Amino acid sequence: MSVLVFADSTEGKFKKTAFEVVSYGKKVAEQLESNLVVLTINATDASELHKYGATKILTVANDSLSPFNAKQYAAVLTQVANKENATVVVVDSSIDSLYLAPIVAVNLEAGYASNTVALPTSTSPFTVKRKAFSNKAFSNTVITTDKKIIGLAKNSFGIHENPAEGTTENFDAEIATSGIKSESIERVTGKVTIADADTVVSAGRGLKGPENWPMIEELAEVLNAATACSKPVSDLGWRPHSEHVGQTGKPVASNLYIAIGISGAIQHLAGINASKVKVVINTDPEAPFFKAADYGVVGDAFEVIPQLIEKLKAFKAA
Amino acid sequence: MKILVCISHVPDTTSKINFTNNDAEFDKNGVQFVINPYDEFCLTRAMWFKEKQGATVTVVNVGGTETEPTLRKALAIGADDAIRVNTNPADGFLVAKELAAVVKNGGYDLVLAGKESADYNGQMVPGMLASLTDFNFINGCVAMEVEGTSVTAKREIDGGNQTVTTNLPLVVGGQKGIVEEKDLRIPNMRGIMMARKKPLQVLEPTGAAASTSISSFEKPVPKGAVKLVDADNLDELINLLHNEAKVI
Numbered sequence: 001m002s003v004l005v006f007a008d009s010t011e012g013k014f015k016k017t018a019f020e021v022v023s024y025g026k027k028v029a030e031q032l033e034s035n036l037v038v039l040t041i042n043a044t045d046a047s048e049l050h051k052y053g054a055t056k057i058l059t060v061a062n063d064s065l066s067p068f069n070a071k072q073y074a075a076v077l078t079q080v081a082n083k084e085n086a087t088v089v090v091v092d093s094s095i096d097s098l099y100l101a102p103i104v105a106v107n108l109e110a111g112y113a114s115n116t117v118a119l120p121t122s123t124s125p126f127t128v129k130r131k132a133f134s135n136k137a138f139s140n141t142v143i144t145t146d147k148k149i150i151g152l153a154k155n156s157f158g159i160h161e162n163p164a165e166g167t168t169e170n171f172d173a174e175i176a177t178s179g180i181k182s183e184s185i186e187r188v189t190g191k192v193t194i195a196d197a198d199t200v201v202s203a204g205r206g207l208k209g210p211e212n213w214p215m216i217e218e219l220a221e222v223l224n225a226a227t228a229c230s231k232p233v234s235d236l237g238w239r240p241h242s243e244h245v246g247q248t249g250k251p252v253a254s255n256l257y258i259a260i261g262i263s264g265a266i267q268h269l270a271g272i273n274a275s276k277v278k279v280v281i282n283t284d285p286e287a288p289f290f291k292a293a294d295y296g297v298v299g300d301a302f303e304v305i306p307q308l309i310e311k312l313k314a315f316k317a318a
Numbered sequence: 319m320k321i322l323v324c325i326s327h328v329p330d331t332t333s334k335i336n337f338t339n340n341d342a343e344f345d346k347n348g349v350q351f352v353i354n355p356y357d358e359f360c361l362t363r364a365m366w367f368k369e370k371q372g373a374t375v376t377v378v379n380v381g382g383t384e385t386e387p388t389l390r391k392a393l394a395i396g397a398d399d400a401i402r403v404n405t406n407p408a409d410g411f412l413v414a415k416e417l418a419a420v421v422k423n424g425g426y427d428l429v430l431a432g433k434e435s436a437d438y439n440g441q442m443v444p445g446m447l448a449s450l451t452d453f454n455f456i457n458g459c460v461a462m463e464v465e466g467t468s469v470t471a472k473r474e475i476d477g478g479n480q481t482v483t484t485n486l487p488l489v490v491g492g493q494k495g496i497v498e499e500k501d502l503r504i505p506n507m508r509g510i511m512m513a514r515k516k517p518l519q520v521l522e523p524t525g526a527a528a529s530t531s532i533s534s535f536e537k538p539v540p541k542g543a544v545k546l547v548d549a550d551n552l553d554e555l556i557n558l559l560h561n562e563a564k565v566i
């Protein structure tokens with residue numbers, strides 16, 4: 001019996017969530033007194049994963065698995081799960097993992113608990129706590145099938161160093177037919193993405209117009225943060241849709257979320273609530289966001305932000 | 319082209335979420351139910367295929383009688399007919415299996431479903447449905463065109479987009495972008511009148527089993543009060559973020 005963790009990588013590099021799922025899988029394997037097996041596909045340096053407790057690492061290196069293809073990746077995961085007799089498969093909540101996990105669930109006839117936020121609270125019955133109702137609640141979900149898939153919510157368990165010795169072996173995977181052909185990939189390079197950022201700087205309609213975003217971008221740069229926005233801002237075309245966060249946009253689960261000129265509507269909060277520390281900057285002391293925030297500044301963004309940038313620069317330089 | 323749009327019946331996004339029966343059940347009291355926002359984008363895209371390419375559009379929901387007003391709303395937006403699979407949608411796997419039976423029997427070419435539903439946020443039904451029917455599958459779809467049986471689509475990836483090509487039959491997990499927010503359809507009076515006469519077929523379930531069950535719900539622990547920092551004292555904010563919250 002084993003616990004199989006899939007450590008997702010993009011262009012050969014691991015995201016932080018890969019280290020988080022390995023840290024998590026290690027603990028689940030301990031709970032179940034099972035072996036931990038970690039699978040990587042086309043990762044440049046799988047040995048990094050030993051630092052988070054990986055003992056047995058299986059690597060698949062195959063050009064026909066590049067770029068990512070959900071069905072083919074799912075087929076590899078399924079083969080490894082069967083070979084390693086995995087009873088639990090753990091994946092992160094990256095866009096790619098969310099794409100492949102339901103396919104693996106069908107292949108293995110496994111119950112799949114997405115959005116899991118903690119270690120199983122019981123292994124018999126196998127129970128996990130999951131986010132539900134767009135972060136407004138949690139459900140305690142029992143997975144009733146023999147095989148189980150856990151989708152770990154980003155930044156819910158954390159990255160825990162737990163250095164382990166171990167082996168790295170090549171796994172000879174059979175490549176499935178895919179049905180989907182990649183024609184091209186457009187990726188903004190050199191910018192932190194919302195999914196991967198420790199800090200997200202987000203601005204709303206209070207900014208008045210797209211011409212006022214340079215200060216938001218500068219603040220993000222100082223903090224090595226991703227930029228985000230509220231829904232109306234992207235609907236108005238002030239910012240790209242890819243920056244829209246909230247219940248109907250991207251979820252945010254960063255360590256620090258700074259909301260500038262955002263009122264804090266329930267749909268906005270639902271999508272960003274999983275962030276650990278929230279700071280709000282708003283002229284209106286009655287803005288609902290203040291009730292959901294940890295720190296607040298009642299003030300005009302056009303005065304506060306330039307000052308904050310200068311002070312942060314000085315702080316970073318010190 | 320025969321299109322099936324999966325419609326999830328979910329609490330309005332402004333709903334307060336409460337539980338009853340010792341926190342074992344979602345409290346539907348006073349809650350407004352709507353078409354899942356992600357499904358709305360898919361339905362609007364389907365209407366576009368109907369108007370421009372002569373597609374037929376069926377909407378489907380797995381659920382009890384209480385979901386019929388939501389299906390009628392989808393009919394009022396312009397779908398041709400509706401199907402309700404008469405069973406409790408206990409989990410995503412069960413729903414996907416019931417939908418797979420509908421897809422197989424109905425001979426659909428294209429299945430559109432929101433990539434996520436706003437209630438349990440499982441993000442699994444489209445992918446499971448594609449696997450169970452052996453249809454091609456695009457998730458997180460933000461644009462798509464169909465010509466004959468060839469499909470060109472964009473899906474969102476971390477930090478950008480990927481353009482892919484594939485063929486029908488296809489399942490798509492859609493989101494904003496597949497149509498724009500401003501193009502979303504709201505039912506008009508005529509649509510509402512017509513919807514009353516459109517067929518809504520109730521199918522008995524195949525009896526697929528769930529693979530998970532919810533034992534209880536919890537609400538997040540209430541948050542402590544916000545710490546306000548004076549706008550003239552931003553050094554204090556930096557100090558708090560650095561020393562207290564330890565996030566910078």
Ligand SMILES: Cc1cc2nc3c(=O)[nH]c(=O)nc-3n(C[C@H](O)[C@H](O)[C@H](O)COP(=O)(O)OP(=O)(O)OC[C@H]3O[C@@H](n4cnc5c(N)ncnc54)[C@H](O)[C@@H]3O)c2cc1C
Pocket residue numbers: 203204205206207229230231232233244245246247248249260261262263264265266267268271281282283284287299300301302331355
């Ligand atoms: C089905 C549905 C789904 C939705 N999904 C989302 C979603 O995913 N994400 C989302 O964000 N919204 C979503 N919304 C919209 C949401 O209800 C709000 O309308 C939206 O979040 C408001 O955006 P905002 O805070 O930028 O704008 P506003 O509500 O207009 O707030 C602007 C704020 O800026 C402040 N302000 C003004 N001037 C300044 C200044 N100079 N300095 C500092 N502050 C200033 C104001 O006091 C105000 O609080 C959804 C709505 C629906 C119906």
